[in-house]
Amino acid sequence: MPDSAGGPRLLLKRLRELMAEPAEPQERLNRLVREIARNFVAEVCSLYVLRADSVLELYATEGLNPTSVHQAQLRLGEGLVGTIAASARPLNLADAQKHPAFAYLPETGEEIYHSFLGVPVLRAGRTLGVLVVQNRTQRHYSEDEVDVLETVAMVVAEMIASGDLVRLARPGIELDLRRPVHLRGHSFNDGIGLGHVVLHEPRILVEDLFAEDIEHEKERLEQALSSLRLSIDNMLSRRDVAFEGEHRAVLEAYRMFANDRGWVRRLEEAIQNGLTAEAAVEKVQSDMRARMMHMTDPYLRERMSDFDDLANRLLRQLMGRGPDALSEIMPRNAILVARNMGAAELLDYPRDRLRGLVLEEGAPTSHIVIVARAIGLPTVGQVKGVVSLAENGDSIIVDGEDGQVHLRPPADIETAYAEKVRFRARRQKLYRELRDKPSVTKDGVPVELLMNAGLAVDLPQLAQSGASGIGLFRTELQFMVALTFPRVEAQERLYREVLDAAEGRPVTFRTLDIGGDKVLPYFNVTHQEENPALGWRAIRLTLDRPALLRTQVRALLKAAGGRELKFMLPMVTEISEIHQARQIVDREVRHLSRFAYHLPTSLKIGAMIEVPSLLWQLDELMEAVDFVSVGSNDLFQFVTATDRGNTRVSDRFDPISVPFLRLLRQIVKAGEKHNTPVTICGELASKPISAMALLAVGFRSVSMSASSIGPVKAMVRELPLQELAEWMDEALASHCAKTDIRAGLIEFARKHDIPL
The missing domain is CATH 3.20.20.60 (Phosphoenolpyruvate-binding domains)
Structure with missing residues (x-):
């Protein structure tokens, strides 16, 4: 691939044009991998998409046997592609066949290719697939090439998330984005809630990915970083914060992150490669989130929320938005999903539309839980990872009896819980009949x-x-x-x-x-x-x-x-x-x-x-x-x-x-x-x-x-x-x-x- 900065920018420009042109999903994918291969001077470019059954399916390829599309499959953790998806880390190999994880798929005809570069397709820290380029000659791809392919993978992630590829899935097979997820937490308040997700701090969706003016985007980033640093300094200077140990430690961490040159450098490099400032923040944060989710040190993994909060603050600075809890009209059966929140914030939501509350953190005696209990809201807390896994509008079931959360539940689970709700209603009727009887x-x-x-x-x-x-x-x-x-x-x-x-x-x-x-x-x-x-x-x-x-x-x-x-x-x-x-x-x-x-x-x-x-x-x-x-x-x-x-x-x-x-x-x-x-x-x-x-x-x-x-x-x-x-x-x-x-x-x- 050309070393000039124009290479990645030209590639992103061409991808933007491809995405804007009318085309069927499969044709768009075929053209996309063809364009990536040409830009990388690669003989192969392939896209694998992760399905709900933890299988990576080949969705498009340039260079491999075209009949293997939608036929070649690898399980999560199997082969080089499966290893990348499981670890959320890229693999850069001069001779792929010597790697212990290499798995030969005869239907693809890839045995003649030696050099291999694969990157995870990430969105909000979740792996949605793997993007690969290959060449016959043995070579290590440069760091710039790895970074550009990661940037391209971010664009592919938005394509997958948009739902266009759902039509390409075979009957009865779903993509991982819509995969049902069963999570366990702790019951903080009894009751069952069926409804749709409303994220308390909704993930800011970056729609404008491609930069028109690189220098202008760098200026926007610098202005937003300056505003972010100033806002954190102001919070630290307030007397009500300055002497509170835990609060101050969090804000000091924010200030350290906001001034971290490595973080800023990665943001600037992403812009230099052709992304807008907003897209650069999303890409760098998604990469960081994926890496931290696979760390074994629990303290470092818990710091992920600090990075997420900081990135969201920076995105709001760039997009001129306040931290409004509701980004859209609430559904009438809203299940509120949050890392944590204050008691006053819960009361800002229209009570008649809330059906449940799910917290990544919290404790049975925390103030938010006390208020949730007071208004009779089924509540499950300490549900790790739920904010990253959930999207606004996802169907969700909150089981406050057993401390379980079903995200995007299958039909049989919904049916079972609907019956459980009817049973509880009959039991509540019994309690109402006891209301005026002596205790x-x-x-x-x-x-x-x-x-x-x-x-x-x-x-x-x-x-x-x-x-x-x-x-x-x-x-x-x-x-x-x-x-x-x-x-x-x-x-x-x-x-x-x-x-x-x-x-x-x-x-x-x-x-x-x-x-x-x-x-x-x-x-x-x-x-x-x-x-x-x-x-x-x-x-x-x-x-x-x-x-x-x-x-x-x-x-x-x-x-x-x-x-x-x-x-x-x-x-x-x-x-x-x-x-x-x-x-x-x-x-x-x-x-x-x-x-x-x-x-x-x-x-x-x-x-x-x-x-x-x-x-x-x-x-x-x-x-x-x-x-x-x-x-x-x-x-x-x-x-x-x-x-x-x-x-x-x-x-x-x-x-x-x-x-x-x-x-x-x-x-x-x-x-x-x-x-x-x-x-x-x-x-x-x-x-x-x-x-x-x-x-x-x-x-x-x-x-x-x-x-x-x-x-x-x-x-x-x-x-x-x-x-x-x-x-x-x-x-x-x-x-x-x-x-x-x-x-x-x-x-x-x-x-x-x-x-x-």
């Missing part, structure tokens, strides 16, 4: 089933679920979805709306629990914390910034005028913190009384048991408050030293275990001793089997997500509680290290026909 065990013990909430969008579910009230209203969610601190008037409006919706049923507000992983973008943090979950958060923060607590207490007191007000303090560590908070409350009561405001008829102040130190202050605690609520998420995290956001250890220990249930029973008995009401909130109460365990150790009031009320009530009404409590007492008294509480509960439920 009483089979042996006559009443159980209070409360729901967790945090936003106005949750409130309609109070009546729909049949909950006895709201056992946990997370007030911080209003702060997390706002752009600035909500003023006292806005807080008062929300709290009054909550109390009105409750229509006399009990509501327990939790005062502001920010800090740790709940970072407000407008709240300046002036120091870095190595362990934010154990740091400046919740009541520690609001006692240090008493104006925050005073404002919230004032809003609660005004909203509850003429009604009972219950609120609880999060993350209490010492009894003195409760006394300090009471002083603030008393001051606000006196202030409002002085100005003749209508005050609550009764005021009850509680504390959350989340910090293990309170377990040695239970008698003093029960005397200092009107009620307590066990925050099972944080308490279990701190008791077992298990970071609930760390996927490697979050499932390592079972809260339905002898040690943790003994601890919970200790809290219940302390409440009984002092006649102090005790409830429990968090994820532990949200499943019938774990709710069984809580009732067995003495809890009679539990709070959970609204969607869990029906299944738990169905369990409660069939439960012989006294018999279960006796079984639990024996199990907790056992000194056998192998006592399996969960298995025992399942067997008990089976024996007594208790629905789980």
Whole structure:
């Protein structure tokens, strides 16, 4: 191939003309490989396309036996072509037949060719096929030739992705682009969603591939890089980011990547070869993504998302687009697919069109999952690779029961899930029939089933679920979805709306629990914390910034005028913190009384048991408050030293275990001793089997997500509680290290026909 820069540019220009000319798909492919062979001065140019059955089929060739087109096949990993497809790396060989992976296909007549250059046809990191050039003489192709063939392969990838080649496939055979994919993750919220993919940060499609003016494209790239670097510098200079260790590390990595000369050089070389700046970014990023996906080092593979984010930022700079979540009108059965997202971002989507949520990352207790659960959205998280595999509009099934995702499912899977949805609908009908029936065990013990909430969008579910009230209203969610601190008037409006919706049923507000992983973008943090979950958060923060607590207490007191007000303090560590908070409350009561405001008829102040130190202050605690609520998420995290956001250890220990249930029973008995009401909130109460365990150790009031009320009530009404409590007492008294509480509960439920 000519060494001049004109060679690749002329080739791309000719390919652009070929793609613009009217032609049948096979004829266009034939002309394309002919043009590539001529430009490379190669005697052979062949295109293999990857099918859904992991077979690479010869789709076009110049130089090999033409009758072998659509006949010659290699499995993924077989032969040189299969090796390239499996590894997503090019092969440049002077004598291909001496390579250990060489596989002879007699129908092609390729035995007379020695030199071989093959590159993967990549799109968004996925291998769609392999493009090959060959010559009789033994030679190594130059680095420039490898780079140009990779650039041409990018153009071929867009041809494959466009769907034109589907018509060339034999009946019953599909291309890999439409291949069904079954992915496993973790169930974050129950339910099943059938619909079509909406990417939260949709891949920006580059339509203009070929450069008209190389120097102009280089200038555009430099301007976009300068803007990108400036935007990252601005983010790093903000006080609310500058001292947050993890956020700063990510942005510092972005800044390092954005200034990496190797990355910029590859972008410039792609433009020099005839691509637009946008196409250059897409090509370089696709190459990098394919290489990183095949790395064995998990840390390096995880950095792929940093490169993807940076490339998308640069593409948006080049194309003048904002980071808008919706690039097109949402379908009415949208399944949102994202790496991760904030709680506020989810609420930007029209709720009536969402049918499910799939996350590559996330944790069961992350804010996005809490909001998804609140609005009843089937959610599966930690689904690795789903963003790269999915395209906007793909059909998809989210199974929140089993933590499975079916992307582009075959007809039989869709049929099976449609029946499963109908079965769930019948089960939901049963739960609705139970809505107005009392929550009483089979042996006559009443159980209070409360729901967790945090936003106005949750409130309609109070009546729909049949909950006895709201056992946990997370007030911080209003702060997390706002752009600035909500003023006292806005807080008062929300709290009054909550109390009105409750229509006399009990509501327990939790005062502001920010800090740790709940970072407000407008709240300046002036120091870095190595362990934010154990740091400046919740009541520690609001006692240090008493104006925050005073404002919230004032809003609660005004909203509850003429009604009972219950609120609880999060993350209490010492009894003195409760006394300090009471002083603030008393001051606000006196202030409002002085100005003749209508005050609550009764005021009850509680504390959350989340910090293990309170377990040695239970008698003093029960005397200092009107009620307590066990925050099972944080308490279990701190008791077992298990970071609930760390996927490697979050499932390592079972809260339905002898040690943790003994601890919970200790809290219940302390409440009984002092006649102090005790409830429990968090994820532990949200499943019938774990709710069984809580009732067995003495809890009679539990709070959970609204969607869990029906299944738990169905369990409660069939439960012989006294018999279960006796079984639990024996199990907790056992000194056998192998006592399996969960298995025992399942067997008990089976024996007594208790629905789980």
